[in-house]
Amino acid sequence: MPKELTIGLVQQACTQDREENIRKLETGIREAHARGAALVLLQELHNGVYFPQTEGEDGFALAETIPGPSTERFGSLAAELGIVLVLSLFEKRAPGLYHNTAAVLEKDGSVAGIYRKTHIPDDPGFYEKYYFTPGDLGIRPVETSAGRIGVLICWDQWYPEAARLMALAGAEMLVYPTAIGYSPSEPEDERERQRGAWITIQRSHAIANGVPVAAINRTGFEPPLSPERDGIHFWGNSFVAGPQGEIMAQTAADRDEVLVATVNLDKTDIIRRAWPFFRDRRVDLYGDLLKRYRD
Amino acid sequence: MPKELTIGLVQQACTQDREENIRKLETGIREAHARGAALVLLQELHNGVYFPQTEGEDGFALAETIPGPSTERFGSLAAELGIVLVLSLFEKRAPGLYHNTAAVLEKDGSVAGIYRKTHIPDDPGFYEKYYFTPGDLGIRPVETSAGRIGVLICWDQWYPEAARLMALAGAEMLVYPTAIGYSPSEPEDERERQRGAWITIQRSHAIANGVPVAAINRTGFEPPLSPERDGIHFWGNSFVAGPQGEIMAQTAADRDEVLVATVNLDKTDIIRRAWPFFRDRRVDLYGDLLKRYRD
Numbered sequence: 001m002p003k004e005l006t007i008g009l010v011q012q013a014c015t016q017d018r019e020e021n022i023r024k025l026e027t028g029i030r031e032a033h034a035r036g037a038a039l040v041l042l043q044e045l046h047n048g049v050y051f052p053q054t055e056g057e058d059g060f061a062l063a064e065t066i067p068g069p070s071t072e073r074f075g076s077l078a079a080e081l082g083i084v085l086v087l088s089l090f091e092k093r094a095p096g097l098y099h100n101t102a103a104v105l106e107k108d109g110s111v112a113g114i115y116r117k118t119h120i121p122d123d124p125g126f127y128e129k130y131y132f133t134p135g136d137l138g139i140r141p142v143e144t145s146a147g148r149i150g151v152l153i154c155w156d157q158w159y160p161e162a163a164r165l166m167a168l169a170g171a172e173m174l175v176y177p178t179a180i181g182y183s184p185s186e187p188e189d190e191r192e193r194q195r196g197a198w199i200t201i202q203r204s205h206a207i208a209n210g211v212p213v214a215a216i217n218r219t220g221f222e223p224p225l226s227p228e229r230d231g232i233h234f235w236g237n238s239f240v241a242g243p244q245g246e247i248m249a250q251t252a253a254d255r256d257e258v259l260v261a262t263v264n265l266d267k268t269d270i271i272r273r274a275w276p277f278f279r280d281r282r283v284d285l286y287g288d289l290l291k292r293y294r295d
Numbered sequence: 296m297p298k299e300l301t302i303g304l305v306q307q308a309c310t311q312d313r314e315e316n317i318r319k320l321e322t323g324i325r326e327a328h329a330r331g332a333a334l335v336l337l338q339e340l341h342n343g344v345y346f347p348q349t350e351g352e353d354g355f356a357l358a359e360t361i362p363g364p365s366t367e368r369f370g371s372l373a374a375e376l377g378i379v380l381v382l383s384l385f386e387k388r389a390p391g392l393y394h395n396t397a398a399v400l401e402k403d404g405s406v407a408g409i410y411r412k413t414h415i416p417d418d419p420g421f422y423e424k425y426y427f428t429p430g431d432l433g434i435r436p437v438e439t440s441a442g443r444i445g446v447l448i449c450w451d452q453w454y455p456e457a458a459r460l461m462a463l464a465g466a467e468m469l470v471y472p473t474a475i476g477y478s479p480s481e482p483e484d485e486r487e488r489q490r491g492a493w494i495t496i497q498r499s500h501a502i503a504n505g506v507p508v509a510a511i512n513r514t515g516f517e518p519p520l521s522p523e524r525d526g527i528h529f530w531g532n533s534f535v536a537g538p539q540g541e542i543m544a545q546t547a548a549d550r551d552e553v554l555v556a557t558v559n560l561d562k563t564d565i566i567r568r569a570w571p572f573f574r575d576r577r578v579d580l581y582g583d584l585l586k587r588y589r590d
Contacts, residue, residue: 119575138580158572160455160503161581169589193539197502200540204499207492208455244488245495277453280414281587285433286456289584292576294464 003266005146008032008040009259011238011251013220014049021047026077028258033081035260039146043218044088044154044179054226055130063092066103071111079109084146088177100132102151102177104142113142117153118162125229141171147265150174163205172265174205178217181234195235203245210243210271212263219254243271298561300441303327303335304554306533306546308515309344316342321372323553328376330555334441338513339383339449339474349521350425358387361398366406374404379441383472395427397446397472399437408437412448413457420478420524436466442560445469458500467560469500473512476529490530498540505538505566507558514549538566
């Protein structure tokens, strides 16, 4: 198990040209590796534009199996560079059964494990419930040569329950492939509150659980995919936080960027001894967390 | 139920002179009321210095019953001013059975309800497990004329579980009486991480649950109560955050201060519709939250 782990995050804008998006990702992965990354993270649904911006049958044509074309292609690169790589894919599991799934590739290019997005959003411009069946694999980290990686996906990031379950299941870090942005009509103060909340709640998962957190978001403006929408301005701001929630590195909002940061996985035990939150959890009183609401 | 609620927080340094501390609190409460507060919050164990800085039998002499002298005295003031007041007391429940307890006083001076601290810390300088039996009342808000108040106490603030349970039980706001500070030997960068983590995780409870959060911490340096300790520098920084975690008002670190802020309780429904985290909780997958660790 490594003590020091260098993580690379590839933040980029996507276009309708899938092959171009993937080539750009490959360039970014190579750059992260050249700068020392042993673990590289890609943004949510990184191969294309964010198709759940609208509901339409065409979207399903983008789905693929796991293993499949993306795990093959990126697996070759992972093996060539000897890195662990976290992909975010539109998974076709069976006819009429699709998931938003992360595939974690080992440094020999094999699939070390997958995670299916647990919490599925649905609001104007983010119509994910139409496409994605909620994950049924539970909330478990993937064991890799770079450590036990707790992959959670986008909407999951708003749920302290998900972060806690990953940590209780032994995750040594939490990573969040993400596609989040503003509507162009949002005023600046509301943008700031949204972006601030997104950063704050993920830093809090680091704090509550004493583990590093990496969030990798897309950037760029993606024009409307249907006449009733107005497009999404993805806000970038990918970051890596240490186990006290301290920001270690962060990208800009508006440009393609490869971010590299080194975390020390041994710090978790040190921090959890100083702040022994796990010692004092009142599991005898938490039963109502399993209810929708306590009326 | 009020839509707009003005909250007052009385942050102060304490000395060994209990009567002086209480008089200062009364002055602060009157100031908060004069500035429009309908709900006033006091810091954790506000009547005296933070006695759990050391373990000693003398500390128990400070405990009192609820109702008792403090609910009587502060109850008169609450009734005179017509405010809801949250006290933080060392409760003597029975011989050998003591709690760290918040008492919520109605505006007629009666006790609307109590909450007993659920998560009890214990680390050098904060020897609370010696004094306080963990709370057995569960995690439920107190119904008052100022709204359903979710009182949690200090160490509870590090637990997203506690905040969630309060919100699921209908709390319209979360309030945290607190006594947290640095050891004088802590270097500045570590102080910053600790203070940052403390603010960040409480803001995250506002975000995850779509409710306002108020944290009221003590200030001032309290000298060592035993030769092997070096005292505590309480870091103040009391604040009120809105339901997106945005800071609305905040005190300084190093001085007595009365903070007043107005929150809009109707915003919770609006925010929860925009960010429908409650809709999408996967209660079917949360069972392991009731375990100590999932090995």
